[in-house]
Amino acid sequence: AQSVTQLGSHVSVSEGALVLLRCNYSSSVPPYLFWYVQYPNQGLQLLLKYTSAATLVKGINGFEAEFKKSETSFHLTKPSAHMSDAAEYFCAVSEGRTSYDKVIFGPGTSLSVIP
């Protein structure tokens, strides 16, 4: 069965500092992996996705993530945090390929950016 863990329910960084949000997954087949961002009282927006192409994936707003099969990880990074990055971040995994499969979400990490 698929599962997702996110280390740290809350992360605080200073403005301009590196952002690192951790995600580990379990999957019986090569997965699709996603990072979504959610601002208060809004829906989720896709930041980036891994679909078995390049292992280093670049997304919107300067975020990127690296798929490491040996570590079953898909950590999200951004070199320099901005105040507007403060939000909830969700890692998700899906085994879907040509047909639907369930998308499993991690519990989320709340990112705070300190001025």
Place this chain on the structure above:
Amino acid sequence: DGGITQSPKYLFRKEGQNVTLSCEQNLNHDAMYWYRQDPGQGLRLIYYSQIVNDFQKGDIAEGYSVSREKKESFPLTVTSAQKNPTAFYLCASWDRGYTGELFFGEGSRLTVL
């Protein structure tokens, strides 16, 4: 612009009442989903539908019901049998093409008084 519209955004309900949350999409997606979000628990799948007139229970379907009479619409009814209905509800649809990603609505916040 294509997207997913959820209504109402905020809803208050008295205990013992059923309430229906609307979800409409104009993305021409076949599959649609309802998730429930509680603080610290991520998103949990309530129901999903791959095609019109067909739907399946997710992980927490008890106390909820859905219908899928049109491709564009997937309403969720929170019944009086749901023990703890106060939550943020998110509707999503699935892009079965290359991107394989979920598209989300803005959510509906239900509060039971």
